Amino acid sequence: MITREDVRRVGWLSRIELEDSELDEYSRKMGLVLEYFGVLDEVGGDVDPTYHVLEIDNVFRDDVAGEMLSQGDALLNAREKRDGYFKSARIV
Amino acid sequence: MAYENRDRVKIGLEIHVQLNRLKTKIFCGCTTNYHGDPPNTHVCPVCLGLPGALPVVNRRAVEYAIRVGLALNCGINEHTQFYRKNYYYPDLPRGFQITQYDYPIAQQGHVTIEGEDGEHMVRINRAHMEEDPGRLVHEGTIDRSKYTLVDYNRSGIPLLEIVTEPDLRSPKEARRFLDKLRNIIEYLGVSDLDLEGSVRVDANVSIMDGNRTEVKNISSYKGAEKALLYEIVRQKNLIRRGKTVTQETRHFDEAREITVSIRTKEEAHDYRYFPEPDLVPLRVRDWVAKVKEELPELPDARKERFMTEYGVKAEHAKTLTGQLKLAQFFEDVVLDGVAPSMAATWIADVLKGELNYRDKTIESFKKEDLIEIIELLAENKITERSGVEIIRTLLDREGQNVPSIVKEKKLVKIESDEIDTAVKKAIEENKKAVDDYKDGKNEALNFILGSVMKKTRGRADPKKAREMIIQQIKEE
């Protein structure tokens, strides 16, 4: 129900590297789950979706300064940093 | 005469404006005044995308967005919701940008500009709120650097994205639109557009009903015009050579003033938009009335008012209202008692030009100085030429004031005797011109007048001098 190619494409969309040898197993297991999800087709579409269960709206904060992290705390968990910046592999 | 638009040029613009007059970011309390500060010093768990941190909407950001929407004659949506736009880039700390997709805050407005053939209406498709990503710094050039440095100070800065319909028909119209937009935003006080990065433009261009290309990375208004000029020529050349224009995204190289194709991964972006579960919907219809009431006077209205209230000429009104501070300067001067027509002429025709030439803003000139100059002019104590000279001196030299300049340069208008002497001398020295004048060539008079003005170092009243010249020649 979900092809190897679909899995590969979704893998890229999710930025999770998948080996060719894994595609079949992923496709099988995911296929089983998607097949189960098929039960949703039995339900008609004539109802509004619920995005939020509580009927809250208009939650705001004032335009007032809050606490900021120190540079040290911001970079605390970064494995690669330099001169106060986060250091990433080059982006093409 | 309607604009032909032979090439059927269609330009649509997407302008991102930072609402940097807000004190804090759109979803957290980090301060927005990060320019000049070290990297990653205006961040918190929310805008850094730390796991577990949640966004909360800045109320004033919504007010500002409504302000802009109303100024662009848009309808403000009753129900508006933030969405997630999912994609991956190092400057995007959560792996998604919180933006608006369905239900933008403002829709379907218009702005009138001076187009190629008079007034031209540019429709606004929508204006929506979103957050700025962080900033990437490349070591060396973008294609040769081994790594990329990331600063999240900018992450979460409130942005308003304004999208036009493809109603612009030339690079000039695009430039005029951007100028108008800048003007309006300046008047609204929601953004300081002089700050670096405060405005970014993407343009969509097509000609002859062909495919359109998107041009990104335009960061100045001049750049926009150049980018569009280049792109249109490029497309025309392609068509002339029998090729078709491919639909693609191109990058504007500001330095070389060309657009370059971006060879990115083939994948069309699938942003998988869905409503942001951590943010509840906004219902802001009843804010509109209040915001509308509190809207400051906009450029067009101010221009009209200058014309009706002060009798200022249309041309002058347009120039004066073209910059908020200039308009303010004018009104301040008028409120202090100066005749509006004088003030308009001297500010729009003289002062502005002198400022532009020196790359200065109206803030470098004191209104008291202008008032003094105009007073001297009104009392006939100096000539117009002297007035100009005083302005120039004030701009070029530090710590000067009007009286001291007048004294130093002896600019007080001279008495009739001095003029009389100068006229006599000028007539003596310019026999040919006198003869030409007698022969009926009136322009020769200007030549003699010029000589008189030179001799009196501009302090003579040209009108009086002219009369005297004519008189003396007659009496010859």
Add this chain to the structure above:
Amino acid sequence: MSIDRVRELVESVGIEEVLHRCSERIEENKLNTFITTDFEGALTRARKRDGNGGGRLQGVPVGVKDNISTRGIQTTCGSRILTGYVPPYDACVVERLKAEGAVIIGKTNMDEFAMGTSTETSYYGSVRNPWGRERVPGGSSGGSSAAVAGGEVPIALGSDTGGSVRCPASFCGVVGLKPTYGGVSRYGLISYANSLEQIGPIATSVGDVALLFDAIGGYDRRDSTSAEHEFDTSSALDSDVGVEGMRIGVPDEYFGEGTSGAVRDSVWNAIHTFEDLGATYEIVSMPHTRYALAAYYVIAMSEASSNLARFDGLRYGYRVEEGDWHTSFSRTRREGFGEEVKRRILLGTYALSAGYHDKYYLKALKVRTLVKRDFETAFKSCDLLLAPTMPYPAFKLGEKIDDPLSLYLSDVNTVPINLAGVPAISLPCGFEDDLPIGLQLIGNFFCEPTILRAAHCFEQSTDFHKRKPGDV
């Protein structure tokens, strides 16, 4: 171990000794309930408040699920991708625990990113059930529940996205509450599925769960989905007020064919116990229950695929440095995430992607509306609903882990509650082969006092909660 008991102990032998006993118990039990313990830090913090603290949880050791941010203490979500991540801030619930004088002794083990029903997907190893070492404790808050059941801590915090507090509470014979959505701040809870999850208290008695809920619950302006509701649970445990006249609904659909005989019997016995106490019951129908599981998983996986997009190794966590950014990023996630997490991200991405968005994600949200309406209808004639928490008691380690679908199906009674956003509590109501069986009481929005009262009454009238693992 109850809160009162522990407070007495702290008074008599001192906090240091109490913490020492906790530590020893954890060692003895070898249930792998904690990923990180911080006894030194705990002692330091406890001592600082010695004498001047008047909090309701003063000196009480607590275990916090490892997806809740704790400043200065490693927070991993049971994943390799967050190994070594030390948050620079505390979650709201952690701040509140500290304000009440509770002593956080460590971070409890869990299914990776809360995705699981058995706590078998943790990078840090499975957790064992104190009632049977070869059995799962339930999940994803398995560490928290087993720690409480195993007498390591009297109270713990878990999180419940599709049953992750109630399921392990049921399997471990303790009490666990999933609050009304919005009842407890999610600020600091590392998101798996934002529109479904809540942090929930776990303890050995209803009274302790109520106290813990009081301590951590309530409005937080840093969470836009936080409800401005003032909970009043104090009257819930008032012994004068019982369940006389309470109308209990028993949803037909929650006794599916996978339900074991013992579970059926125990739950029906519970219903009769309530009748004896003066309540009445009726069978109700919640017709959209059969679609709830699929809807839940589609929504949860979709939200998760987006929530977990931030784990790229740049700002924190595990990182593979190879090639350009996209390559580095993809490899980091390949190695950093476990199989179940990867699968859910892929499925979630698929469900949101162009062409499938309406069929899966949007449709699931529509089903959610219908499930929510089922509850609204039921609550028109009932004060609360009663059902088994899980269809069976704890299964064996390894029994279901290779069959994801079978594992998902265990959540059939718990997920509808998360879809609707209503509160529910699980407490022990029987045993099957010496393994606990959980009773689930479900209330309407903000009706925690109702379900706490009913639960408390049931507890007072029965002895199930008195039995401990190891008693035969």
